[in-house]
Amino acid sequence: MSQKGAGVDLDKSLGYLLKEASSALRAAMEEVLRPLGMSVTHYSCLELLAQRPGLSNSELARGAFVTRQSMNVLLQALERDGYVTRPAEAPVGKVLPTRLTPRGRRSLEKATVAVRSVEVRMLAGMTETEQSDAFRILQNMVHSLRDGNDGA
Amino acid sequence: MSQKGAGVDLDKSLGYLLKEASSALRAAMEEVLRPLGMSVTHYSCLELLAQRPGLSNSELARGAFVTRQSMNVLLQALERDGYVTRPAEAPVGKVLPTRLTPRGRRSLEKATVAVRSVEVRMLAGMTETEQSDAFRILQNMVHSLRDGNDGA
DNA sequence: CCCTTCGTGTCAGATTCCTGACACAGGCAA
């Protein structure tokens, strides 16, 4: 609309661009997951459980980048609707290992197809080398940021 | 804690890693901005106004990846506290161009120092080439995702 | 000129998510 000064792109720092990319990815995922009645966190939870069965609520929360409390309400809904199961009693300690039900697995399959299409679109026009470069660079960023956060 | 199968890293897709990096960046920014009594959106708003004075509420919202409504409540608070100014009447149309006050500019300067330290830490161990590679690749991702979103 | 479309600012309601706090279980060292 305005764009007075032809666009000062100083705010196009890598940090801003990172947020922009992440935002675009999330929006694209929400768009393809909405027809399936599924949110991004919803999908993330199922995907995590498929790859690492028996994860606890807290571990799922960390993996999906939400708090334990948020993940807990989601898990209760998923359990109520029959997508996951949790033992009534903790086998050891207080940890309640969660597992996908067949219904949850079927639901995840459809979602995975949708999400994979988004990721394919995101990687369109990128060579294999670029993808592995991006992977390494992003891992480097995460590591650098975490070191400063946790360690200090 | 559990890590049963030595870590199936299939979920380490570029999409997941992107979210991870963005999450780590946001957490690091929140950490350094908290002592200044400032949130990430708060800072983003000020930084946008510094680089493009006179942005409207809607434009600020898009730039900070929140809704117009959210940005509006933030702007009201910033105006109330004397960090920004908005004309009482729209010079043209309904758009209320927003500008930083000297106080807002001073506040931003301190925040910029803090945020820049985070970005420096994030880029630690990355060569100039890697940074420009990352920049180009991320821009490519955003473009690919947006094309599919808007165009279709 | 009219009128359709787009963008904007704003109001209200509702949802989501997080912050804070508690009790409990396991690991580890003294």
Add this chain to the structure above:
DNA sequence: TTGCCTGTGTCAGGAATCTGACACGAAGGG
């Protein structure tokens, strides 16, 4: 054993954000 610390599940409470909807102004085509 005892004590300390970490991690977990859970219960409110509240803050932040979003969704839905409205009227108004500007731009473009008929």
